[in-house]
Amino acid sequence: MIIGIAGGSGSGKTTLATRLRDAVGAERLVALQQDSYYRDIDTLPEALRASGNFDHPDCIDFPLLVQQLEALRAGHSVPVPQYDFATHHRLPTTTEQRAHPVILVEGILIFTHPALRELLDLKIFVDTDDDIRLLRRIRRDTRERGRSLESVLDQYAATVRPMHQQFVAPSQKFADLIIPEKANFDLVVELLSHKIRSLVA
């Protein structure tokens, strides 16, 4: 089965995916990130490159993501691309990923792509308030993605927020399940992992 987790930047998608993998078992569940499928900055449409917009669906190599999900579902290994957030370039190296009974994919824009949505057996949206997401993003991007506070705030106002409103938030309507920020995560993980394990037993 293939599970999708969407939600705004900093909503907690990676955290939920990691906790589900730990609960279901790494031998049964593999988690892919939409972030691995960012197009190299040199191949982005000019308007997006010029405005430093990394939150538009055209920034993502969805054809490759769909192709690799289909291959994993068919039991084949795939070379997952690697992306460098500091330089905005796709690295020449890849990570070989083998097939698992449960494939989880998470990313801000995964519910905006019709062919990808079609592949998802369960669609989960993590709904976290904007101010909380911005605070988390400032902390993460300054610590882990080589950004200054000024650049995080400028990017948020110029592209992250408007693209969230245009693409990410409306895609919530495709979700089977919406997890509010204040949800009891332990309970959510227990319920979901129990269901997932029963489906792949």
Ligand SMILES: Nc1ncnc2c1ncn2[C@@H]1O[C@H](COP(=O)(O)OP(=O)(O)O)[C@@H](O)[C@H]1O
């Ligand atoms: N429920 C939560 N409570 C507190 N902090 C959280 C929660 N979920 C995520 N975080 C923290 O917020 C930051 C962003 O979370 P992450 O899962 O990476 O978000 P996303 O993948 O949606 O961008 C991380 O530092 C993570 O530890």
Ligand SMILES: Nc1ccn([C@@H]2O[C@H](COP(=O)(O)O)[C@@H](O)[C@H]2O)c(=O)n1
């Ligand atoms: N070169 C890039 C590519 C992407 N981003 C930002 O990443 C965010 C998505 O990642 P999450 O882990 O937060 O879901 C997205 O909002 C892009 O703005 C970037 O800053 N630089």
